[in-house]
Amino acid sequence: MDFPLPRWFAHRGGGALAPENTLAGLRLAARLGFAAVEFDVMLSGDGTPVLIHDETLERTTNGQGLVSETPDARLFALDAGNGERVPRYAEAVAMCREYGLLANVEIKPAAGFERQTAETVARLSTSLWQGAAVQPLISSLSLEALEIARDLAPQIPRGVLFEQVPADWLAVVRRLQAVTLHCDVEHLSDDVLAEVQANDIPVLCYTVNTKKAAESLFERGVSAVFTDRLDLFVTETSAYKGLHLGG
Template sequence: MRLPLPRWIAHRGGGSLAPENTLAGIRLAARLGFAAVEFDVMLSADGTPLLMHDETLERTTNGQGHVSATSDAVLFRLDAGGGERVPGYAEAVALCRQYDLLANVEIKPAAGFERETAEAVARQSVKLWQDARVPPLISSFSLEALEIARDLAPQIPRGVLFEQVPDDWLAVLLRLQAVTLHCAAEGLTDAVLAEARANEIPVLCYTVNSETSAGALFRRGVSAVFTDRLDLFAPETSAYKGLHLGG
């Protein structure tokens, strides 16, 4: 299997040009020519996977309270910005498949819901992405979530997320049978990049919003970046270059 890995990945759907983690953002990224989008998946009180970054609703919706304590009936009526609804994971997958987008699905469990979230996302992913031309890439900061994804959806590639890459990062990736390393652009060392290159592991950096920063990272050997600046890095107006993961 080969997983297409474009250099530019639209962060939280449409970056800064659309309400985050919405179908409108995914549509916008596709319209601008992006081949990949990233979004976050959390569980409702009813156990339904949906697109949401924060554990609480206030920043990104007109709702209040904790996502994990709010029912589907309430969540799916909320305004996530510009009249957009909070989308279910299944809706986002259908849209990505429609546009042949690579989806970086970040499992974003609310505190205490790591296992339930990972199990729901992994099981749904197997069904929703079955026979997809472009498979997804599941990632998470939660190593427990990635262990569960490995066991329940071994056929779906995984990426490990770190803010600061630890010394034993390669051992962690090997244990989780992950194929990509994701980390904050700040603090990424040449030693980590050299070790990743020696082991043919692509490094993906977040969140890169300037051409200068992106260019420097690519010259150092970073494979892809997550960006909010879709206006700067739309493929038709940037030095877009498609890359591929081996395998």
């Protein structure tokens, strides 16, 4: 596999500049020159993959209740901020392909829906991204979801996501045949970075919202960061300093 790995990913679509996990956010990220975006995918009550982070609707929409219990007819009528609605995964993929964006697709299963979510997203990703010039990067905190993605969509690159990197992270990466390691910037140790570099595995950190922090991470050897502050990195993204994953 071979695809560009930009240094900056727009977190949850448009970061803090647009309603999170919306098409407006993806459109804004592209307009500002970002080459990569990150968003979360969960299943609706009807089993449709949609972009949303929380298992409940209250924080990011004007709805109430569990996403996994909300039928499409009600879900897609909600306001996800500034008149935006909760988008289908298929709509987000179409927009990413239109703008040539690298998408970090985080499989975000609701409790009890790990396998169903992973199977649906993996199978749908195979068809939605077929023939795309830029393939997505699938990640998840759920190792079960990544195992399923590995088995059902082996051609799509995977990133192992941890809040805090465990001692056996390398064995997990190898078992899942992943190409990147993702982690919380607050829990990234120099020891892990040294081991990552020794094994030539890019590490991606979330959530980095100052230039000083980003510069420090790049100096330490971090390959890419997820940011909410798209406005701070417009100059850098327009220059498009990217890496390549190869294999």
